[in-house]
Amino acid sequence: MVAEGLRKVYQPSGFTAVDGIDFALAPGEAFGFLGPNGAGKSSTMRMISCVSPLSGGSLRVLGLDAATHGPEIRARIGVVPQEDTLDEELTVRENLLIYGRYFGLPRPVVRERADRLLEFARLTDKADEQVAALSGGMKRRLTIARGLVNEPEILLLDEPTTGLDPQARHLLWERLYQLKSEGVSLILTTHYMDEAEQLCDRLVVMDGGRIVAGGTPRELIEAHAGREVLELRVPPGDQAVTAEKLQGLADRLEPLPDRLLLYTEDGETALAAVHARGIVPITALVRRAGLEDVFLTLTGRTLVD
Amino acid sequence: MASAALQPPPARTAPHSAPHSAPPPVLREFSYWLHRYRRTWRGTVVISVANPLLFLAAIGAGLGKLVDHGGSGYLHGSSYVAFFAPGLLAAMAMQTGYIEAAGPVFQSARPQGNYRAAAATLMSPTDILGGHLLFMAFRLALSATAFTAVVAAFGITGPLRALLLVPAATLTGMAFCAPVAAWSVTVTRQARLNGVFRFVLMPLYMFSGTFFSTDQLPGWLHGVIACTPLYQGIALCRSIVAGTATAGGSALHTGYLAALVLLGYLAARRTFTRRLNG
Numbered sequence: 259m260v261a262e263g264l265r266k267v268y269q270p271s272g273f274t275a276v277d278g279i280d281f282a283l284a285p286g287e288a289f290g291f292l293g294p295n296g297a298g299k300s301s302t303m304r305m306i307s308c309v310s311p312l313s314g315g316s317l318r319v320l321g322l323d324a325a326t327h328g329p330e331i332r333a334r335i336g337v338v339p340q341e342d343t344l345d346e347e348l349t350v351r352e353n354l355l356i357y358g359r360y361f362g363l364p365r366p367v368v369r370e371r372a373d374r375l376l377e378f379a380r381l382t383d384k385a386d387e388q389v390a391a392l393s394g395g396m397k398r399r400l401t402i403a404r405g406l407v408n409e410p411e412i413l414l415l416d417e418p419t420t421g422l423d424p425q426a427r428h429l430l431w432e433r434l435y436q437l438k439s440e441g442v443s444l445i446l447t448t449h450y451m452d453e454a455e456q457l458c459d460r461l462v463v464m465d466g467g468r469i470v471a472g473g474t475p476r477e478l479i480e481a482h483a484g485r486e487v488l489e490l491r492v493p494p495g496d497q498a499v500t501a502e503k504l505q506g507l508a509d510r511l512e513p514l515p516d517r518l519l520l521y522t523e524d525g526e527t528a529l530a531a532v533h534a535r536g537i538v539p540i541t542a543l544v545r546r547a548g549l550e551d552v553f554l555t556l557t558g559r560t561l562v563d
Numbered sequence: 564m565a566s567a568a569l570q571p572p573p574a575r576t577a578p579h580s581a582p583h584s585a586p587p588p589v590l591r592e593f594s595y596w597l598h599r600y601r602r603t604w605r606g607t608v609v610i611s612v613a614n615p616l617l618f619l620a621a622i623g624a625g626l627g628k629l630v631d632h633g634g635s636g637y638l639h640g641s642s643y644v645a646f647f648a649p650g651l652l653a654a655m656a657m658q659t660g661y662i663e664a665a666g667p668v669f670q671s672a673r674p675q676g677n678y679r680a681a682a683a684t685l686m687s688p689t690d691i692l693g694g695h696l697l698f699m700a701f702r703l704a705l706s707a708t709a710f711t712a713v714v715a716a717f718g719i720t721g722p723l724r725a726l727l728l729v730p731a732a733t734l735t736g737m738a739f740c741a742p743v744a745a746w747s748v749t750v751t752r753q754a755r756l757n758g759v760f761r762f763v764l765m766p767l768y769m770f771s772g773t774f775f776s777t778d779q780l781p782g783w784l785h786g787v788i789a790c791t792p793l794y795q796g797i798a799l800c801r802s803i804v805a806g807t808a809t810a811g812g813s814a815l816h817t818g819y820l821a822a823l824v825l826l827g828y829l830a831a832r833r834t835f836t837r838r839l840n841g
Binding site: 356362 | 585594602675677679716839840841
C-alpha cells in the first residue's frame with residue numbers, strides 16, 4: 259500500500275480532514291495511525307477501504323489504484339468500522355451469513371467460514387443468539403469475524419477497542435496477534451498509546467490531518483521522548499515556581515495541569531537531584547517513556563482529553 | 564501451457580470475481596431485508612392489514628349505512644363501502660410506503676446502520692438502493708394482496724378486478740417509496756421523518772379523495788389535489804373497482820405514478836451515492 263499526498267476535503271463545508279499525507283506499508287505488517295479524535299484517522303481509513311473518494315493525491319492498495327479499482331480492492335480487504343454496523347435483530351451467525359453473501363460467496367462456503375470464524379471469535383456458543391444480547395466486547399469480536407469472511411489480505415480496524423473494558427481489550431488484542439501471525443496485514447487507528455505499542459510494528463502520529471512523525475514505537479519514543487520520565491506532583495499553586503527551580507535537571511520539562519514531566523536518560527538520578535535542590539513533591543514516579551510522551555512532545559497536547 | 568503451469572498458484576481464492584452461482588447484488592440486498600422481515604413481520608401485519616380492515620369495517624360499513632341511506636349523487640349509484648375501499652387501499656399503500664422508506668432508510672444510513680456494512684463489501688450504493696426498493700415493493704404487494712383478498716371475500720369487488728388492484732396499489736406505494744428514500748437517506752434528525760408524516764402525509768390522506776369524492780370541493784382546490792400522487796393512485800384503484808377505467812385515464816394515472824417512481828429512483832441513486840460514498 260502506498261499513499262502520496264493523500265487529501266480529504268468534505269463538501270460543502272470545505273473542511274479538510276486529511277491534508278496531504280504520505281505512507282507506505284509492507285505486506286504482513288501491522289501499521290497504526292495514532293492521534294486524537296479529529297486527527298483525520300477515520301477519513302484516511304475510509305479512503306483506504308474505498309468508500310470515500312480521494313480529494314487529492316494518490317493511493318494504491320494491493321497494487322491497485324483506489325480511485326478506479328474500488329470493488330476489486332474491497333473484495334480483498336476486511337473492514338472493522340468504528341461503529342459496529344451489526345444487525346441487532348438478527349442472530350450472530352445470520353450477521354456473518356448475510357455479510358458473506360454481500361461478497362457474492364456461495365452459501366456453502368459462507369456457512370463453512372462462519373463456523374470457523376465463530377470459533378476464532380470465541381462466539382460459537384452464542385451463534386444463534388440475537389446480536390442485541392451480546393456484550394460490547396463480543397459485538398466487537400463479531401465485527402472482526404465478519405470483516406474476515408472474505409479472507410482478506412489486509413484488515414482495517416478503526417478504533418478496535420474504544421469503549422471496551424481491559425479484559426475485553428486483551429482478548430481482542432490476542433485475537434489480532436493470531437491474525438497477524440497468520441500473515442494478515444493489520445491497519446489500525448487508535449488514540450490509545452498502549453494499544454499502538456502492543457500491536458503496531460510501525461506507526462504514524464497524526465494531528466490536524468497531517469502526519470507529524472513516523473517509525474517503530476521504539477524509534478518514536480527514542481527520537482521524541484528519551485528513555486525515562488520523572489513525574490512530579492506538586493501543590494497546584496507551586497507549579498510555576500517549582501518548574502523554575504527544576505531548570506537544567508532534565509533534557510526537557512513539560513508542565514501539565516496536574517503534574518510536571520521531566521524527560522531524562524536516568525530518572526532516579528534526576529529525582530535525587532530534585533531532592534538535593536530542596537524540592538519536596540507530593541508524589542514522584544519514574545517510568546519508561548511511552549507514545550503518550552511522544553504525542554505530548556510533538557503537539558504539546560495529550561491524546562485523550 | 565508450460566509457462567502457465569510454472570506460475571505459482573494464487574495464495575487464496577480471491578472472491579472479487581463473484582462466482583456464477585451468486586445472485587446479482589440487488590437480490591443479495593433484497594434477501595437481507597427478507598431475512599430481517601422474517602423476524603419483524605408480525606408487527607407490520609397490524610399496521611398494514613389489521614388497521615385498514617378495522618377502518619373499512621367502521622367507516623365503510625358503519626358510516627356507509629348512513630351515507631347510503633341519505634343517497635349521494637357523487638357515488639354514482641355504488642355503495643359507500645365500494646367507494647371507500649379502493650380509496651383506503653391506495654391511502655394504505657401510501658402510508659405503508661412511507662413507513663417502509665422513511666425510518667428504515669434513515670436508520671440504515673446512520674454510521675452504525677446496515678447500509679454502511681454493505682457499502683464496505685462488493686455492494687454499490689445503487690445495488691443497496693435497488694435491493695431495498697425491491698423489498699418495499701414486495702411489502703406493498705403483500706399488504707395490498709391481504710387487503711384486497713378481504714375486500715373480494717366480502718363481495719365488494721370481483722376477483723378479476725381484485726387482481727388488478729394489487730399492482731395498482733403497489734405502484735401507488737412505490738410512487739412514495741422512491742422519492743421518500745431519496746430524501747430520508749439525507750436526513751440526520753429522526754424528528755423530521757415524523758414531521759413530514761404529520762404535515763404532508765396526513766393532509767394528503769384526508770383530502771385526496773380517500774373518504775369523499777373530490778368533485779365536492781371548490782374547483783380550484785380540486786385542480787390542486789388532482790396533481791397529488793395519492794389522488795392519482797385513488798383514481799386508478801377506484802376506477803378498477805367501479806369498472807369505469809378507460810384506457811386514456813388509466814394510462815394517465817399509471818404514467819404519472821411511474822414517472823414519480825423513476826424520478827425518485829434517479830434522485831435516490833445520487834443521494835445514496837453521496838451519503839454512503841461521501
